[in-house]
Amino acid sequence: MHVPDGFINAPVSVATGAVAAAAVAVSLRGARRELAGTGQGIGAGAERTAPLAGLVAAFIFAVQMLNFPVAAGTSGHLLGGALAAILVGPYTGVLCVSVVLLMQGVLFADGGLTALGVNITDMAIVTTVVAYALFRGLVKVLPRRRRSITLASFVAALVSVPAAAVAFTAIYALGGTTDVPIGKVFTAMVGVHLLIGIGEAAITALTVGAVIAVRPDLVHGARGLTKPLELRTSPPATPGVAAPVAATTAAPQAAPAPAAPRRSARRVWLAGLAAALVCAGGISYYASTSPDGLEKVAHDQGIDTKTKGHATKDSPLADYSVKDIADPRLAGGLAGVIGVGATLAVGTGVFVVLRRRRTADARPAVGASAAENV
Known part of the structure; x- marks a missing residue:
């Protein structure tokens, strides 16, 4: 659903660019909390969430290259908003998909540069907001089980794709460059993207289910799924034996439970990168x-009819193929590997900077609290 240059007129392109910029700015602030691991201060998982978020962006880029047939002469591909939001959080999810769209537009001439605001609004913001809102609503009413997370992921992803189709139709109604019946556009867009949504739902549910099966603690949408361990401060009562009378002197408090050992996310990261x-x-x-x-x-x-040529159509990686390599399999495969590496590097860099800023902001607050207690 990458909108090229020339589909939407300049005023609406500028307006959607402003919407996209505002949403990215809000997401930058929200992602700083999500990347902290616990959402408060310096989370125990903060050091691993930034690389994982970068990996999610790279994975979405890779899977978007896998167009699957949905009808006669039509294909579809992953949008990724639902997957990103559920794995790393809605704010970080918007940034993940935005990074993917930026890399695709600049390096691979996929999606117009003047339409970047349209694409971010449609494919990053709408899909993420709709999918995560529906996902959270389903999780609240479904049983607290891993299967519920997978089911909610399927439904959220399924709905997010036609929602993006509706959003595009609305944008086109406001700023389309050709005079076509909007009703026909709406019917055609929603109809075909309902089919594409099934593929999106399957990919999202399979991916989320696979991560939950091995490391549910790494899935943002599954937080709180596992019940915390309960610490017993007194031995259980024995049948037939009266409970001891409370002593007049207060008993010493039980020692705090040792912190759970940190589990490395390296294996999950390597498996995701390999995939x-x-x-x-x-x-x-x-x-x-x-x-x-x-x-x-x-x-x-x-x-x-008024589509314009892409500004980077002569890029060495245009159309996901390395220029001057005759073998199409090698040219396409190498372009894909370069794209994964570039998206991973840019995405991880952005998220590491955000995480460090969150850490730096949290330290003065911690120090101030300690000073007040002296």
């Missing part, structure tokens, strides 16, 4: 070459 590289560097060669949902609707409804 991203395999998807982008190998499986992507077998992806469907049919136009995706937006491209198909744009061609059928005449939306694409």
Whole structure:
């Protein structure tokens, strides 16, 4: 659903750019809390959440290369908003998808640069907000089980895709550059993206379920799923034996329970990176070459008559293929691997900076509290 240059006029493109910039700014502040691990101060998991968030961005980039057929002559691909929000949080999720869209537009000529605000608004903000709101609502009413998280992920991802189609139709109604019946655009967009949503839901549920199966503590949407351990301060009562009378002298308080040992996320990170590289560097060669949902609707409804050439169409990586490499399998695979590496580097860099700023802001507060207690 990458909108190219020329679909939306300049005023609406500028307006959506402002919306996207404001949402990214809000997400930068919210992501600082999410990346702290616990959400308060310096979380015990803060040192691992930034690399994991960068990995989520790289994984979404890789899986977006895997177009799957949904109807005759039409394909679809992952949008990723639901997956990112559930794995790393809604604010961090918006940033993950935004990083992916930026890398795709700049390096691979996928999605117009003047339409970057439209794409971030539609594919990063709308999908994340809709999916996470629905996900949280379902989690509250479903039993507190791992299967409930997976089921809620499926439904949230399924709904997020047609929601993005509705958002695009609304944006096009405001600033479309061709005079086409909006009702027909709406029907076509929602219809095909309902089918694409099934694929999105399956990928999201499988990924979230796989991570929960091995490390539920790394899934933002599964926080609170595991009950905390209870510390007994007195031996259980024995049948037939009266409970001892309370002593007049207060008994010493039980020693605090030892902190749970930190579990490394290295294996999960390496497995996720390997999966991203395999998807982008190998499986992507077998992806469907049919136009995706937006491209198909744009061609059928005449939306694409004023499409403009991409500013980076001569990029060495344009169209996800390394220039001057004759073998298409090698050219596409190498471009995918480069894209995963670049997205991982940029995403991790952004999230590490945010995490360090959160840590730096938390330290003075901790020091001030200690001084007040002296």
